[in-house]
Structures are given as C-alpha cells and as structure tokens.
Amino acid sequence: MSTVKYKTYMTDAIGPLPFCPGCGHTPLIKALDKALVKLQLDPKEVVIVTDIGCIGLSCRYFITNAFHGLHGRSITYGCGLKLARPELKVIVLKGDGGCGIGGTHLLNVARRNIGITLIVGNNFNYGMTGGQHSVTTPTDGRTTTTPWGNVEGPMDLCATAIAAGAPWVYRATMFDKDLPDVIATAIEQPGFAMLDVWELCAAYYVALNELDKKELFSLLDGLSFERGLLADKPRPEYSERYWAAYKAGKSTVKKKPPIEPKYANTVTKQTGIFIAGSAGQKIRSTATLFAEGAMFAGLNATQKDDYPITVQTGHSVSEIILSPETIEYTGINSPDLFVLISEDGLKRVRSQVEKLPETCILYAEEKLQLPETNARVRRFPFSRIGRDVGRLSVAATALGTMLADTRMFPVEAFAEAIRRSQSPAIAEINVKALSAGAELAAKGG
Amino acid sequence: MGYEFIEGNEAIARGAIKAKCDFVASYPITPASSILHYLLRLVPEVGGIAIQAEDEIASMGFCIAASMAGRRVLTSTSGPGMSLYSENIGLAIMGETPMVIVDVQRQGPATGSATKGAESDIQFTRWSTSGGLPIIALSPATVGEAYELTYIAFNFAEKYRTPVFILTNKEIGVTKESVSLDSIKLPPLVERKRVPTGQDRYFPHYFESAEEVPAISDFGGEYVARFTTSTHDKTAYLTTKPEIIQEMIDHYAAKIDRAADDIALVKEDLEEGADILVISYGIISRSAAVAVRRARAQGRKVSSLVLQTLWPVPEKVIESAMCGVKKVIIPEMNMGQYLVEVERLAPPEVEVVGVCKMNTTLVSPEEIIERGGLL
Numbered sequence: 001m002s003t004v005k006y007k008t009y010m011t012d013a014i015g016p017l018p019f020c021p022g023c024g025h026t027p028l029i030k031a032l033d034k035a036l037v038k039l040q041l042d043p044k045e046v047v048i049v050t051d052i053g054c055i056g057l058s059c060r061y062f063i064t065n066a067f068h069g070l071h072g073r074s075i076t077y078g079c080g081l082k083l084a085r086p087e088l089k090v091i092v093l094k095g096d097g098g099c100g101i102g103g104t105h106l107l108n109v110a111r112r113n114i115g116i117t118l119i120v121g122n123n124f125n126y127g128m129t130g131g132q133h134s135v136t137t138p139t140d141g142r143t144t145t146t147p148w149g150n151v152e153g154p155m156d157l158c159a160t161a162i163a164a165g166a167p168w169v170y171r172a173t174m175f176d177k178d179l180p181d182v183i184a185t186a187i188e189q190p191g192f193a194m195l196d197v198w199e200l201c202a203a204y205y206v207a208l209n210e211l212d213k214k215e216l217f218s219l220l221d222g223l224s225f226e227r228g229l230l231a232d233k234p235r236p237e238y239s240e241r242y243w244a245a246y247k248a249g250k251s252t253v254k255k256k257p258p259i260e261p262k263y264a265n266t267v268t269k270q271t272g273i274f275i276a277g278s279a280g281q282k283i284r285s286t287a288t289l290f291a292e293g294a295m296f297a298g299l300n301a302t303q304k305d306d307y308p309i310t311v312q313t314g315h316s317v318s319e320i321i322l323s324p325e326t327i328e329y330t331g332i333n334s335p336d337l338f339v340l341i342s343e344d345g346l347k348r349v350r351s352q353v354e355k356l357p358e359t360c361i362l363y364a365e366e367k368l369q370l371p372e373t374n375a376r377v378r379r380f381p382f383s384r385i386g387r388d389v390g391r392l393s394v395a396a397t398a399l400g401t402m403l404a405d406t407r408m409f410p411v412e413a414f415a416e417a418i419r420r421s422q423s424p425a426i427a428e429i430n431v432k433a434l435s436a437g438a439e440l441a442a443k444g445g
Numbered sequence: 446m447g448y449e450f451i452e453g454n455e456a457i458a459r460g461a462i463k464a465k466c467d468f469v470a471s472y473p474i475t476p477a478s479s480i481l482h483y484l485l486r487l488v489p490e491v492g493g494i495a496i497q498a499e500d501e502i503a504s505m506g507f508c509i510a511a512s513m514a515g516r517r518v519l520t521s522t523s524g525p526g527m528s529l530y531s532e533n534i535g536l537a538i539m540g541e542t543p544m545v546i547v548d549v550q551r552q553g554p555a556t557g558s559a560t561k562g563a564e565s566d567i568q569f570t571r572w573s574t575s576g577g578l579p580i581i582a583l584s585p586a587t588v589g590e591a592y593e594l595t596y597i598a599f600n601f602a603e604k605y606r607t608p609v610f611i612l613t614n615k616e617i618g619v620t621k622e623s624v625s626l627d628s629i630k631l632p633p634l635v636e637r638k639r640v641p642t643g644q645d646r647y648f649p650h651y652f653e654s655a656e657e658v659p660a661i662s663d664f665g666g667e668y669v670a671r672f673t674t675s676t677h678d679k680t681a682y683l684t685t686k687p688e689i690i691q692e693m694i695d696h697y698a699a700k701i702d703r704a705a706d707d708i709a710l711v712k713e714d715l716e717e718g719a720d721i722l723v724i725s726y727g728i729i730s731r732s733a734a735v736a737v738r739r740a741r742a743q744g745r746k747v748s749s750l751v752l753q754t755l756w757p758v759p760e761k762v763i764e765s766a767m768c769g770v771k772k773v774i775i776p777e778m779n780m781g782q783y784l785v786e787v788e789r790l791a792p793p794e795v796e797v798v799g800v801c802k803m804n805t806t807l808v809s810p811e812e813i814i815e816r817g818g819l820l
C-alpha cells in the first residue's frame with residue numbers, strides 16, 4: 001500500500017474558511033480538498049485560480065499555487081497558465097456572477113477546449129455584493145435587485161457550455177456525497193471540464209426565498225435542468241492541436257534575402273510619388289516592389305497605402321517617398337510624380353490632381369477623363385498593354401513607364417526586386433509588363 | 446549592410462522575437478492587427494504560443510497569467526482595445542507582472558477613424574487604470590525605433606516587473622520604411638530576477654527598500670506561487686492593514702519613479718544660446734526635425750528634444766533643456782496631451798506653445814514653423 005503524502009491541501013494558518021454558516025461554498029471547498037487528497041498531486045503543479053466573489057476568498061486556504069484575479073475573468077487566467085505551462089493542473093473556481101460577466105470566456109474555453117477544470121459555485125445570486133440577481137437566478141426568485149421577483153429567465157450553464165463544445169460537463173449539488181470523487185474526475189480530464197455545483201447562499205438567496213435543502217432540490221426539478229454527467233466526449237486539447245497544426249502546416253514565415261544596394265540612381269532630392277488605381281490591380285504590392293527596386297539602387301523609401309476597409313472594392317492608392325537622404329517627414333505635401341491608372345483611383349485623388357503643381361509629371365491611363373491640372377500630363381495605354389502581358393500587371397506597366405521616363409534608377413533594379421519576392425512564373429509576367437511599360441516611355445506619351 | 450522594406454508593426458513583432466517573446470494574445474483591431482498576424486507565425490517558431498483571444502480582456506488575462514508562469518509576453522491593440530485593457534492593467538501593476546502592451550494609436554474618441562493615425566492615448570495610457578500609479582511608456586518615431594524600443598520595453602518590463610507600453614501610431618505601424626534591423630545596436634537582454642533555489646519559502650513581493658524589484662518564482666517553478674488582485678502583503682496574502690497597504694503602494698510607485706533616469710530615453714540636440722526649444726515624440730518628431738533644420742538654416746538658434754520615453758516624464762532632461770530658452774514648442778497629433786506635462790515643468794517666464802492637431806493628418810514641418818512661431 002502506498003503511503004498518503006498529503007492528508008489535506010488546506011492550511012489553517014490564516015484561520016478557518018470565512019463563509020457564513022450554511023454557505024454552500026464551505027462543503028464545496030472541502031470536497032475540492034478531498035479530491036486533491038484522492039489525486040495526491042504535487043501542490044506545486046496545481047494552481048487554484050479564483051474569481052472575485054465569496055467563492056474567490058477560498059484559494060488562500062490552499063497550500064497549492066493560487067491566482068486570484070478580476071471579477072469574471074478567472075477563466076482567462078486559467079487559460080493563460082495552462083497555455084504557458086501545459087503540465088500544470090489548473091482549477092478555476094468561479095461564482096454564477098462571474099459566469100455572467102465573463103460569459104464570453106466560458107463559451108470560448110469550451111469551444112477551444114483548453115484543459116482547465118472549471119468549478120462553478122452556483123448559489124443563484126451575488127453573495128459578495130449583497131444578494132443581487134445573477135444569470136442563474138430562477139424566474140420569480142427574490143433578490144435584492146428583483147424586489148418583486150425575477151422577471152428574467154435563468155441560464156442553464158451546463159447546456160450553454162455543451163452547446164459551445166465543452167467535452168466534459170457535470171451538474172452536482174453541495175449535498176452530493178460523491179462530490180469529491182466527481183471533482184477528482186473533473187480534474188483528471190485532459191480537456192476542458194466544467195462542474196456546475198448548486199449551492200445555498202445562506203445570507204441572501206436562502207433568506208430572501210426561504211430555501212432549504214428540500215426546496216433546492218425542488219427548484220432543480222422545477223427548472224428541469226438535468227443533473228449528473230451531462231457530457232463526456234473527449235477531443236484533443238488545445239495545445240495538442242496547436243502544435244499538431246503548426247507541425248503539419250508549412251512554416252509561413254518567408255525569409256527573403258536582404259536588399260544590398262548595387263545599382264546607381266539619379267535621385268537628388270526627396271521625391272514624392274502617388275500611384276492611384278483600383279482594388280485588384282495590385283497597386284500596393286507593385287508599389288512595394290518599386291520601392292524595393294529603388295532600395296536596390298541605394299535609395300531610402302517609405303510607403304503608405306489608402307484603400308477602403310472593404311478591400312476588394314473601390315480605390316487603391318499608394319504614396320511612395322524616395323530619397324538619397326534619411327526620410328523624416330513622411331507626408332507628401334506636393335507630389336513630384338503621379339501615376340493614375342483607373343477611374344476608382346482618380347475618384348479618390350481628384351482634388352489632389354486638381355491642385356498638382358506644374359513641377360509634377362502626371363502619367364495617366366489614356367482613357368481617363370482628367371480634371372483641369374497644372375501638372376505636365378502624359379497619357380499612355382497602360383491597361384491595354386498591361387492586359388496584353390497578363391492579368392493584374394497594369395501597375396507594373398505604369399510604374400515601368402514612369403521609371404523609364406524619369407530614369408530615377410535602372411529598370412533592372414525594379415526587375416530584381418520583383419524576382420526577389422515573387423515566384424518565378426509570376427515574376428516573369430511582371431517583368432514583361434515592366435519592360436512593356438518602359439518601351440511605352442521610349443515611344444513617348 | 447542589407448536592407449528591408451517593412452512596416453512598423455512588423456518591426457514590433459521582430460523586436461519582440463529578438464527580445465525572446467514567447468507568448469502573445471491579442472484581439473484584432475486596425476491598425477494593430479498585423480502585429481498579431483506576424484507574431485502568430487513567428488512565435489511558434491521559437492516554441493511559444495500566440496493566440497487570438499476572444500476580446501481584449503481575455504488578451505490581457507492570458508498574458509498576465511502566462512507571464513507569471515515564466516513567459517515573456519506581449520499584447521497589442523489600439524485605442525478602443527486600451528479601454529478594455531484597463532482593469533487588467535491595474536492587475537498587472539498589482540501583481541508586478543512583466544509584460545509589453547503595444548498601442549498602435551488611431552484617431553479617437555470611440556471608434557474614431559480606424560485607419561487613420563493620431564496620438565489619442567498619451568494621457569489615457571498614463572491614467573489607464575484605477576490607482577494612478579506610475580507606468581512606463583515608450584514612443585518610437587521610426588520603423589527602426591519600433592523594433593529597438595519593443596526590445597527595450599521587454600527589458601524594462603522584466604527588470605521592473607511592470608507593464609511597459611509602446612505608444613506607436615498608425616503612421617508608423619502600417620507605413621513601410623527601408624531599414625536595416627540588423628545594424629541597430631541593442632543593449633543586452635534582461636531577464637527577470639528569479640528567486641534562488643533552496644529557499645524555505647517564496648515571498649512573491651519581497652523587497653527591503655521600497656524601490657527594490659522583487660525576485661519572481663514562476664508558477665510551476667520550484668516554489669508555491671501566489672498572485673492576487675487584492676491588497677496584499679509581501680507574501681501575496683490579503684491584508685487590510687493600512688500601514689502594509691501603504692508600504693506596498695509606495696513600493697509600486699518607487700520602483701518606477703526612482704528609476705526614472707534609467708528609463709529616460711531622450712535624444713538631445715541642444716544648441717548653445719538657443720532661445721527656442723522644440724520638444725517632440727513619435728512620428729511628429731520627424732516633422733520637428735525638418736522644422737528645426739529649416740529654422741537653423743535661417744540662422745535661428747533652436748534646441749530639440751525627442752522623447753522616446755513618455756512615462757515616467759523625463760523631467761530632469763526637459764527641465765535642464767528649458768534653462769535659458771524663451772519658448773518651448775510641442776507639436777502633437779492630439780489636443781495637447783503632453784503639452785500639460787511640459788507646462789507643469791516650465792518656469793513661469795518660458796512660453797509654452799502647443800502645435801496641436803487631431804484631424805487624422807500629420808503635423809507638417811510648415812505647421813510647426815508657422816503655428817509654433819519657429820521663424
């Protein structure tokens with residue numbers, strides 16, 4: 001016969017349990033102690049996490065680790081501990097009040113199946129704050145906040161947890177003789193386990209509703225909420241699935257080689273460039289490749305994008321700054337170059353186009369109806385040429401034209417940036433589009 | 446030297462990984478979401494857990510508990526999420542929890558403009574939770590600094606057992622810049638002070654003098670650990686004794702306040718005989734740099750302070766830089782949230798001028814020059 005190392009997991013160093021005489025939390029906590037004795041777990045491997053509420057006064061009476069957090073949030077601390085150290089046995093003690101204010105955490109721990117044990121000391125009201133009604137207060141129940149009886153309906157915590165996917169759910173009462181064994185079984189579950197323990201709050205719910213043991217049971221029957229083991233469908237715990245998914249999936253972290261400047265450039269001052277087109281025209285990603293091309297030519301770059309929250313519709317505008325110096329102010333008060341590819345883009349930047357200075361060169365799709373502007377306008381068949389090369393390459397064509405025309409840096413640097421980031425097949429299409437754009441520039445707009 | 450073209454949010458994620466971050470929980474919100482996206486991919490590569498929580502309250506709950514279990518944790522959000530972080534920020538202070546909290550600020554109040562920048566949360570961060578105790582907040586100005594300061598934030602968090610905030614901005618978070626992260630010099634990595642093995646018992650909040658940072662034993666470690674949201678003594682047991690409660694409160698305040706010099710990161714660019722001082726931080730410090738350069742080119746004597754540490758206020762540096770100047774100009778993307786701190790420190794004869802704007806656009810160098818009266 002093995003020796004019993006731990007005869008109790010409780011300490012009386014700070015005195016006896018603090019609950020009112022007849023409070024259901026007392027037998028519950030004692031049952032938890034017996035369950036731990038049965039399991040003989042190392043106190044250092046057990047964490048008792050408590051909510052705020054009378055129930056939350058309990059963790060300091062244990063010799064295990066104790067984590068006493070905010071009202072309604074104990075499940076989140078339990079999950080954090082379990083995710084950080086899966087070898088810990090995490091037992092969360094929460095009231096019915098905590099289940100109400102932190103309802104989303106109950107749904108989500110059940111859904112995720114994080115392997116903590118949740119024990120609800122459910123006494124149908126808020127004991128700690130003076131007997132107000134909770135999400136489990138029965139209809140017509142008297143509480144300090146339902147002076148004429150509760151007009152709301154009670155939530156079935158177990159059914160809720162099961163609906164959310166909890167693999168192990170049990171409903172007990174403070175009077176159950178086998179409560180320690182049930183708690184031990186709950187703690188032994190590898191996945192999320194919830195135990196709803198119906199209790200009496202001697203100070204409030206009992207006093208206001210004249211409830212005794214018999215009436216508690218008739219209350220149970222009246223609500224027709226089931227008791228006993230209500231769910232026992234084990235499924236893989238969260239951490240197991242997390243690591244399995246990670247190992248099965250290919251690493252999505254792409255490591256691109258850094259950009260080592262190797263081309264020359266002709267840019268002598270900070271240059272602000274706008275590129276305006278439509279969603280789906282690869283404006284933003286092509287603008288990035290363009291800026292990276294400039295970096296291959298030793299320039300500094302910044303990029304900001306503007307697009308609707310509904311990303312697959314409407315405009316897509318990128319602002320690029322290129323400079324031989326460190327770029328400080330990242331706004332473009334007066335653009336030097338403007339590339340206008342589509343109607344959506346024009347709609348977005350129309351007022352800016354109207355205000356462009358004569359120093360700005362505007363490279364515009366030839367079909368667009370442009371507003372009055374002082375910019376030097378050059379028109380090109382970007383969309384026709386882009387389409388000839390391949391779908392989605394109009395931005396590469398337009399930027400190729402602008403680059404070849406301004407000679408800020410070699411077209412090859414842009415091509416190198418494209419090849420650095422894209423798969424060979426896609427890169428070839430874009431490099432072709434870029435060259436076609438550069439040829440357009442040679443022909444003149 | 447190789448370069449990359451990355452946004453500030455990626456730099457934050459990479460700075461966190463460089464600082465050995467191995468636990469992340471966040472709830473999506475523009476313009477902070479991509480920090481979570483990057484870290485969801487990067488953190489498992491270093492054996493850590495990154496998870497999208499059900500809300501910001503859970504993000505904080507997961508992170509606080511994981512930190513007390515020995516992880517190096519980060520959570521990221523924007524203004525609306527900061528509101529939901531509030532109560533748990535207090536818990537992290539109360540439990541002396543090392544953690545990094547990133548706020549990619551956007552235009553508030555309320556939902557404001559989700560995709561537009563601002564510095565909405567400078568004072569909110571300082572006073573974000575009940576109790577009014579000091580916190581640490583750092584503010585990067587560039588993508589490179591987003592990387593560097595995130596790394597340093599982990600060091601401060603672990604060193605001082607406290608939440609450390611990164612107050613960045615949409616204008617850095619989702620702006621790409623050419624940067625060479627590998628060439629950024631970083632200080633040595635700081636690990637939390639851990640309780641030596643073989644002690645009789647663990648006091649979660651043990652200190653001799655008020656400013657001393659208590660050593661930790663992680664949950665799941667050699668000692669039984671305790672943590673509580675309630676007023677407690679050094680053993681983390683609840684107490685109602687006023688003298689012990691005051692001793693603990695003094696400790697929380699002193700460990701930050703008395704370390705203010707160590708925490709103060711300020712870029713000083715002072716000019717002999719300057720009669721104007723420009724104090725700036727974050728993205729707008731870059732507009733200030735242009736404005737200061739232009740003013741100097743016109744023969745104006747101007748000094749500049751760029752604050753990387755916003756909280757605790759680097760008072761000594763600010764006070765000494767204000768010596769002898771007639772005017773201080775503070776440009777901000779809000780209605781003057783840091784202005785009040787400088788006003789509080791300024792001698793009566795110094796004029797303090799805020800160049801405040803909160804319309805989603807950057808404060809430009811021209812605005813600083815004109816509205817600040819720099820020229």
Ligand SMILES: Cc1ncc(C[n+]2csc(CCOP(=O)(O)OP(=O)(O)O)c2C)c(N)n1
Pocket residue numbers: 051052053054055056071094095096097098099121123125126127128129134
């Ligand atoms: C955010 C927040 N709101 C309100 C409270 C006040 N409060 C403390 S305990 C409690 C209810 C506790 O009820 P329950 O969870 O059922 O525990 P019991 O006292 O019945 O054991 C409330 C509302 C709080 N501590 N925090």
Ligand code: SF4
Pocket residue numbers: 018019020022023024025054055123127128200201202203204
């Ligand atoms: S108020 Fe109610 S829940 Fe609290 S200790 Fe007393 S009987 Fe128990």
Ligand SMILES: [Mg+2]
Pocket residue numbers: 053095096097121122123124125126127134
């Ligand atoms: Mg209750």
